[in-house]
Amino acid sequence: METALIEYGTFLVAGKTIQATPQSDFAQVWQDLFTQLSPEQVQACEKLQAVGVMMPDADDTGFTYTAGFMVKGIAEVSALGLTGVVVPAAMYATVLVQGAVPDCIKPGFEYLHSEFIPAKGAEPTGVNLEVYGPGNRESEDYRMYLWSAVSGLEVQPHRA
Template identity: 70%
Template sequence: METALIEYGNFLVAGVTINASEDSDFAGVWKELFDRLSEEQKAATAKLQKVGVLMPDAADEGFTYTAGFIVQGIPAVSALGLTGVIVPAAMYATVLVEGPAAESIKPGFDYLHSTFIPHKGISPTGVNLEVYGPGDVTAENYRMYCWSAVDGVESPV
């Protein structure tokens, strides 16, 4: 599997956020996101990076899931009428996955958390990203990345 450690700065996501569990309907969150957008907004967001963001909730008892787009600034969030989520800067363990997104995401994160991250001697922080590529997310040759924020990696000087 194609893996890497990538340092990435903080960024803002405009999207739809739910309190989630492993049994949540994540595809339903994406449907709700696109149902909320006007045709003009859909056209405006077509070239934005789509991401799914899983973060520990404020009480650290569960997690939230946000389906959305990386945007530049609060005005972009307001213009879309969506929730803004700031994703903190971090070092991320990443893996490229191929196949329909619904079938590839869980195995990608399982590989990161059971193999790649432990092998590197680092620890996940609980922030995970689904970084979507272009194309049909249901295609057999669809490619996207799973990212998991990690601690215990020294930044290169």
């Protein structure tokens, strides 16, 4: 699998956020997001990077999931009528996965958390990202990246 360590700065996501569990229907969150947007907003969002963001709750008892788009500022969040989520700067372990969504996501995160991250001497922080590429998400040839924030690295990262 194609993997990398990438240092990435703080960024803002405009999207729809839910309290989630591993059994949550994340595809439904994306459907709800697009239902909430006007056709003009959907067209504007096509130019933005689509991301799914999983972040631990403040008390570390669960997590939230946000289906959304990377934006430059709070004005864009407001214009879209969505929730703004600040994703903190971090070192991320990344893997390129291929296949239909959501089938390719769970095995990709399992690989990151059970093999790649431990091999680097790091620990996951609980912040995970689905970074969507262009194309048909239902295609077996679809490619996207999964990112998992890490701490405790013993190696020098590649800077993005």
